[in-house]
Amino acid sequence: MLDYGMLRIPGSRPFKLSPKKELQIREQSWDNRFHLGRIPDYNALQDRHLQLMGITNRKKKIIIGPGRVRKKKEVSSKDLAQCTSSKSIRRPPVIKNQIIKKLKDSLVGIWDQKSIPQPQREVFLQAIEKLSVKKQSSMLVKEIDLLKSDKNTAQLAIRAVKAREHSLNELKEFADTILNASSTIKHNSVESLLNLRMLSIHVVECIQAWRNCLHEMDPESIPENLKFIWENENYLIKMQNDTKFLAQTPMAAFIDFVPNDPFFIHFRKNNDKIELPVQSYLLKKIKDSETILLNEGMKICEEQEISTPKVMSISQSKSRLSIDDQSKDIVFHEIVGDIENEIINYTDEVPVLIQDSMGKPINAYANALTMRYPAFLWAKMGKTIVGLVTLNLENQKSMHNRLHISHISAVDTEAFGKIAEKIVKYIWKEYPCIEIRVGIISKINEQGKYESEKSIKQVFDQLGFRWKQMIYAINETPVQLLGLRRSDTTEIIQSESIFDDCIQISYACALQIGSASSNIVEPGQYCSAVGILCAFKPFNGISHEYFTPLYGKMKGVPPAFRYRKDISVDLATKDMKSINLSNLELKDSLETSISCSALGLSWGKFLPVVYKNKKYTRIFTDIEVLKSDDKTVYIIATEDPFYSVFFVPGDYGNVKNPFFFAKEILGKIEKVQVAQELWIPSFEIKGENQVKELEGSLCGDACIEICKEVFWFKVCSALHPKGSLMAGVNNNCLVIEGGFLFGMIHGKIDEELEIPLYVVRVSPGDFISLSKY
Structure with a gap:
């Protein structure tokens, strides 16, 4: 049977081997070159075959002979945890580490070439140390590219x-x-x-x-x-x-x-x-x-633990005060001397908590100057300074009657609450304002919401301040704006205040028509040719050698003017009272028309000052200095781009008609230079003009019985009750000390009629002294 290649297995029929060589079935390879990352993790604890092997009781195998009995160690389920696959074993990525090392070597070479100091190198390596290998390689490549391009x-x-x-x-x-x-x-x-x-x-x-x-x-x-x-x-x-x-x-x-x-x-x-x-x-x-x-x-x-602005405890703050000062109330005093340096020296006393919420006192002076009407006040307890308050008119606007606390700080949190309460009472008493506003710096919390310091916010909440809006300061810092309105507006005393406009003008021209008259009168003077022309509107024209050409050029109603079509003395009187002008003693039996104008404007950037016991306004803006023959003319723009103001220094008491005189000067002006600072005196002038040269100017039998102008001009910037910023005269600034012609120009009127809007003559007797104010 063996000769024929037959294999006999007991109990089975003969089986003949195949003459062809069968291919050996290859076991799945564990070579990681082909299956790296494809073989699943192996957990021996979950292998049921190994668990059965541990649970099954095996008999000891006895070897017969001269040898000793050997025991085979049983597999325990506790040892299964040590059996893991090769994938779960963390080994350093040899190839990636070589790449990082090569990139770092290249970076060091570039650093040496570009002369980068060692401190900057160490900081960069520290910054990328904790990053993943992939991010490290990308940051290194980016750093090398930026260095090569010098960026x-x-x-x-x-x-x-x-x-x-x-x-x-x-x-x-x-x-x-x-x-x-x-x-x-x-x-x-x-x-x-x-x-x-x-x-x-x-x-x-x-x-x-x-x-x-x-x-x-x-x-x-x-x-x-x-x-x-x-x-x-x-x-x-x-x-x-x-x-x-x-x-x-x-x-x-x-x-x-x-x-x-x-x-x-x-x-x-x-x-x-x-x-x-x-x-x-x-x-x-x-x-x-x-x-x-x-x-x-x-x-x-x-870091060096030296004296820095720290939150001072209540006991520490009281220890700075004398025994007499601790018993006294907080009183506000104006800052005398070098205000900026005084505030800088005070900054070290303010806790960081208050500075982070209300702004750094070192910036309070500069910030206050960016707004109108700054006032600087020390909060003192006896002779000791315990706080600082700066006040401003909010947003350069005077129509809202809002006072802005641009900065408030204290030497400790307890004093801060007392100062905030006192300044509110002080403002309600000294200022005719409707609302007080204050800003609190608000940082973004973990939830992405703006949140202010609770202990500081609580002080204003107790005083009745309510949230108004979120704004951004000059340095892009988010600030919560809080507001407190006056509960009883009847308590406001109407008097001159910082909320008044710097330039206030009221003007009216009344015209009455009577029967023809042959009386010859001498020519008079007038304040505004535009006002006179507007008064003739209800009569559809004027016949006069000077006013007729102007009337033909004027289209519609001039800016800032209105006229009364209903010809009535009662209505004319009502219009004059509405702009705070007195009655012109008009006759009831005559036809009457009236033109009125009222303006309130301010300068772009200015400060109120005192010079030689007179009120002055220090204007910081581009002042056009012009010449007309031997006369100097200053033209200054107001906050409204259409209105400008001009000053012609000199004694013009002998000039019969200032309006016509100013028109001739403006017609010949030539620009000389642009100045950066001008001091103009504050003045107030009330007057009345009998315009006589218009006699017989209407066509027909009617003639002008009465043509009168009444006006009130006031140019003045107010002072705070305490703390107004005062300054001396610099060598580079221009100062008007004597009399002058004052007038206003409107862009449209100047372009169409080529005449000023108003002209008045101001003498030193019309200046506002400090005692008068």
């Missing part, structure tokens, strides 16, 4: 620092060469300082961009206020003091240098030195940069 944030910051350091060295060398302060030296000094200011702003912005970039990589490890180290020193701290050497140079003789002012925007008052100009578009950048430098200084103080 890396650290690279830009280093370049900005080097440029500023080079400018500082050049400025120091230039200052050492100054012997005589000529006009050229002064001009070059100002140019160099303005250039240094721009470089300083650029440094702060670049460092802040570098910080933000690294903080976004790893917010947990990299803080938002990360130090930028340059030559083993925090450069933002260095910036605060590295310009103090300028105060010891010859430039200090004509330029005022204030400590800790790297942007050269703070100047002492009344020192007759050059103040560096600040462009409007730079104000926000400078304030933001100053805030960053201030926060950097506060952070260093906290």
Whole structure:
């Protein structure tokens, strides 16, 4: 059977092997080259076959012979946890680590080529350390590309620092060469300082961009206020003091240098030195940069545990007061002297909690000047300062009668509540306002909602303040605006206040027609040709050598005027009373028409001041200085772009008709220069003109019996009861001290009729003195 290739198995029939060689079935390969990532995880604890093996009781196998009995270890279910597949074992990715190492080596080479300092290198490596391998590789590739194209944030910051350091060295060398302060030296000094200011702003912005970039990589490890180290020193701290050497140079003789002012925007008052100009578009950048430098200084103080603005306990605040002061009530006093430096010295006493909610006191002075009518008040308990309050007219508007508390702070939270309560009572008593408003800084909480400090918000809630709206401050800080309205408006005393417009005009021209008369009278004077022409509207014209051409050019009703078509003395009297003018003693038996006008305007940017015991308005805007023959004319724009005001200084008491005289002057003016500051005296003038040269001007048998003008002009900016900002006269400003012609120009009237809207003659006797006010 074996010869024939037959295999006999007992109990079975013969089976012949296949002559072909069968292919061996290959077991599934465990080679990870082909099945890496495809084999499922193996958990021995869930293998039922192994569990049965552990549960089944096996008999001991006895080996017969001279040998000893050997025991076989039973498989326990506790040991199954140690049996795992190879996939679950974490092994470092050899290939990926090699890629990261190669990218880091390339980055170090680029760093060496671009001369990146070691501190900036270490911070970047720290920022990407906790990232995943994939993110690390992408960040390294991005960093290498930015460095090659010279657009890396650290690279830009280093370049900005080097440029500023080079400018500082050049400025120091230039200052050492100054012997005589000529006009050229002064001009070059100002140019160099303005250039240094721009470089300083650029440094702060670049460092802040570098910080933000690294903080976004790893917010947990990299803080938002990360130090930028340059030559083993925090450069933002260095910036605060590295310009103090300028105060010891010859430039200090004509330029005022204030400590800790790297942007050269703070100047002492009344020192007759050059103040560096600040462009409007730079104000926000400078304030933001100053805030960053201030926060950097506060952070260093906290790290070194030196005196910083901390929340002062009630016991500590009382210990600063004498025994007599502790028993006294809080009283508000105006700040005398250098207001800005006084506030800066006070800032260190204010807790951080109050500064974060109500704004930093160091910025209170600059912020108040951006609004109209600033007032600065110390809150004192006896002789000790316990708080600061600044007041402004809200949003440069006077029609709403709202007073804005632009800043309020205190040396502790208990004093803050008392000061807030006292200032509300003070405002209701001293100001005829309808509403008080105050803003609280509100940060975004974890839920994404704006939330203010509860202890500060509670103070205003108890006083009755209610939420009005959410606004953004100059530095893009979210602020909750709260408002408190006066409960009883009958208590308001109607008197001159900061809510009055700076320029107030009331004018009326009454015209009465009688029978023909042959009387010949002398020509008189008039205030407004436009008002007279408007009074003739109901009679459809005028026949006069001067007024007829103007009447033909005038289309419709002039701006800011209205006239009465119903010819009645009663209605004319009613119109005059509506604009606070007295009666012109008109005759009841004659036909009457009246034209009226009332205006209230303010300047763009100004401050009320006192000069030689007279009330003045200090205007900060572009003042056009023009010449007409030997006369000087100042033209100033108001808050309304259509209205402008002009002043012609001089004694014009002998001029018979100021209106016609001013028209001739304006017709020959030529622009000379643009001034930045003008001081104009406050005045109030009431008058009445008998316009006689219009006798017989109507066609037909009728003639003019009466043509009168009555007017009231007041140009004045009010003062606060306490705390108004006072300043002295600078050498660069223009001051009107004697009499002058005052007039107003409207763009449409000037274009169509080529005449001013009003003209009056003002003498020094019409000026408003401080005692009169």
